[in-house]
Amino acid sequence: MTQPSDRDLAAGFIVIHGNQSETLRDLLCDWMRAHPLAPLENEVILVQSNGIAQWLTLSLASDPAPGTDDGTPDGMDDAGSGPAGTAPAGTPPGASGLGHGLGIAAALDIQLPSRFIWQAYRAVLGDDAVPERAPFGKELLTWRLMRMLPGLLHQEVFAPLRRFLEDDALLRRRHQLAAQLADLFDQYQVYRADWLADWADGHDVLRTPGAVVPAEALDAGSVAAGEGGRSGLTGAGAGLDADGHASFMSSSQNLHAQTMRQGMPSGVRPVPEESLWQPALWRALLADGDVADIDRNRAAVHERFMAACADPARARPQRLPRRVLVFGIS
Incomplete structure (x- = not known):
């Protein structure tokens, strides 16, 4: 009108x-x-x-x-x-x-x-x-994680989650953890879509804000890291705190030194070892959803949205x- x-x-x-x-x-x-x-x-x-x-x-x-x-x-x-x-x-x-x-x-x-x-x-x-409801929205992710977590805990990478969920007969801790993780990934989709894109491609790395790194450079960095053993920084990352919150609290100097030793490209650092479950869990969520939903997570939709908004011919x-x-x- x-x-x-x-x-x-x-x-x-x-x-x-x-x-x-x-x-x-x-x-x-x-x-x-x-x-x-x-x-x-x-x-x-x-x-x-x-x-x-x-x-x-x-x-x-x-x-x-x-x-x-x-x-x-x-x-x-x-x-x-x-x-x-x-x-x-x-x-x-x-x-x-x-x-x-x-x-x-x-x-x-x-x-x-x-x-x-x-x-x-x-x-x-x-x-x-774009569907009416976000397939990877916080509300839906909470219940998907409630269903998925028991089937993932046997993997060694999810040991921090397994320890947090011990003695949880009433499933209160599982629901608390699922809600916290859903909120975490919801924020990642808004603020760190580049991390999720790298994780989906199998690169367990963290880009610094504004870093532009070709995929070939990440592949080379992963090979260099693999030659010296498992990537990451032992003792540098945070898994979960007592309330089930996840975060990265690594020393920037130690991470910089670790990055240099592993041959990672500038502007990229490895995910701390204690937090490697985060990219693994994101890939599990992508694998659990429908094929059509993979390109409908908030991070992927946001990239297409920004590209459309940049078109001067679009009203x-x-x-x-x-x-x-x-x-x-x-």
Whole structure:
């Protein structure tokens, strides 16, 4: 649907930081009031949790500034103050001391980032190329791992997981571990897709951010590592902590020295020995899924999405919102 000319939005990117969440919330309300969308257009807001979503909804539904019903204080007309309910020109947003609610919370689409990003993938690449639910999403991965873990623990590479799951008659530890690992791989798909691509190809390595390494160089590095025995750094990696969290906590100096000895290319280091179960588990997940799903994990879909977005001839799909507001607390 073509938007009215008076509702056109200028392209741009605005980042506002603050140390008080209430001030940022008030600023968000003021911005939405000053720059409304078309009457039948939903406002898309991304939040980090359902609790923040509920808090924002209640804030938007709260009463506006005292005075008239539209939020314009008594004695202030629209011509002199700008959009209804905002402070006079020159007053910083959030500093007027007036009410900040909109009086109603309607036409809102408040989502978690992962859901929005997956919907963006489908809008750009098409529903046929991207399934409605991510085959390697956190929710599905949790239950797949619950099913798969018992059949993997006999392999020596999964010894850290086997030790963690000892004395687990009620399967509480298995479910806890499956949830943690699903979250770990979900984050890898977003932030370290290059690691997952290398692991899927059988290369147990970690690229440094921005490193561009040809596959031939990785193959040569693997051969060099194999000549000296098992790759990795004994005692340098972290397997699982007491809560089932996995991480890489290796000494950068030791890893650099190990990389040089193994002939690995620059910008790449071997996966620590205690964490070799992570690439092995990723390959097991790929082997467990349907063939069509292998190219539908978030990392692979993201690469195709970025390539499509880089095409200057491609117009914005109608299913993507014109504006996205992100409210986060770090």
